[in-house]
Amino acid sequence: GAGVSQSPRYKVAKRGQDVALRCDPISGHVSLFWYQQALGQGPEFLTYFQNEAQLDKSGLPSDRFFAERPEGSVSTLKIQRTQQEDSAVYLCASSSSGGDNEQFFGPGTRLTVL
Amino acid sequence: AQTVTQSQPEMSVQEAETVTLSCTYDTSESDYYLFWYKQPPSRQMILVIRQEAYKQQNATENRFSVNFQKAAKSFSLKISDSQLGDAAMYFCAYRSSYNTDKLIFGTGTRLQVFP
Numbered sequence: 148g149a150g151v152s153q154s155p156r157y158k159v160a161k162r163g164q165d166v167a168l169r170c171d172p173i174s175g176h177v178s179l180f181w182y183q184q185a186l187g188q189g190p191e192f193l194t195y196f197q198n199e200a201q202l203d204k205s206g207l208p209s210d211r212f213f214a215e216r217p218e219g220s221v222s223t224l225k226i227q228r229t230q231q232e233d234s235a236v237y238l239c240a241s242s243s244s245g246g247d248n249e250q251f252f253g254p255g256t257r258l259t260v261l
Numbered sequence: 262a263q264t265v266t267q268s269q270p271e272m273s274v275q276e277a278e279t280v281t282l283s284c285t286y287d288t289s290e291s292d293y294y295l296f297w298y299k300q301p302p303s304r305q306m307i308l309v310i311r312q313e314a315y316k317q318q319n320a321t322e323n324r325f326s327v328n329f330q331k332a333a334k335s336f337s338l339k340i341s342d343s344q345l346g347d348a349a350m351y352f353c354a355y356r357s358s359y360n361t362d363k364l365i366f367g368t369g370t371r372l373q374v375f376p
Contacts (some may be wrong), residue, residue: 150305178362189265189352189366190306203361236304242362250364252306 149173151253153239159259160229168224168256172241179222180250181214182238190238196222229260263288265355267367274343275375281328282338282370284353292358295329297338300350300369309351312336314358340372348374 152171160166172179178197182190183206192206198219207214211230216222226233236257240250264287274280286295297309312320312329319327324344328337340347350371354364 180363182364187368189267189354189368190364192363192365195361195363203363205361206363238304238306240306240364249308249311250362255304 151239151241151251153237153253153256155256156254157257157259159261161261162231163228165225165227166229166258168226168237168258170222170224170239170241170253172220172222172239173243173251174220175243176241176251177219177244178242178248178250179216180240180242181222181224182240183208184236184238184255186235193224193237226258229258231260234258234260263290263293263355263357263365265353265365265367267353267370269370270368271371271373273373273375274340276343276345278343279339279341280343280372282340282351282353282372284336284338284367286334286336286353286355288334288355288357290357290359294356294358295327295336296354296356296364297325297327297336298352298354298366299347300352302349306352310338343374345374345376348372 181193184190195203196216211227213225236255238255239253242248242250295312310322324341350369353367
């Protein structure tokens with residue numbers, strides 16, 4: 148079956164541009180997570196959705212970061228007025244529910260801000 | 262706040278040998294989950310093994326096993342009979358049982374496997 152997919156796989160933006168990163172979770176997965184992985188680091192949590200509700204956005208680094216999942220399926224992470232420090236791989240993960248259910252990760256979007 | 266520490270940035274092992282990757286964590290919670298994830302160069306993170314804190318028995322998945330020491334807050338990964346395909350970044354991760362299911366990752370250990 149299809150796994151988590153993300154698009155685009157690579158994105159180059161000029162400083163100050165807005166970008167939108169898309170995540171298609173595994174069909175039927177209730178929970179969706181976004182993580183940011185800087186070069187040489189482990190992923191860091193950004194935000195969490197349960198269906199369409201954004202239950203935790205404590206990891207979003209600034210108000211330039213915004214995520215949505217309007218129909219409880221596809222999610223978009225938007226970064227406004229990109230800065231060089233936003234350069235990272237953005238990972239999306241989904242799981243069927245809470246408890247000990249496994250999070251399945253997508254391949255990530257590598258964002259480079261020039 | 263919970264933290265996860267991986268003190269070995271790089272490790273290497275010869276094919277067919279055994280290697281142990283270290284992980285320590287800090288938490289005041291009594292119930293939680295611990296994970297080891299593998300991230301090959303293609304970047305897709307794959308779950309290797311998980312451990313529930315309330316279980317005393319160490320988890321095992323084929324060639325992968327953990328040494329979970331709850332009192333010491335230690336969670337090491339042992340890879341037996343190492344294969345070339347085991348070469349990757351390995352991340353230790355923590356998840357609370359009490360709030361958001363977010364994962365808290367360590368900084369990773371790069372494992373090289375030599376033939």
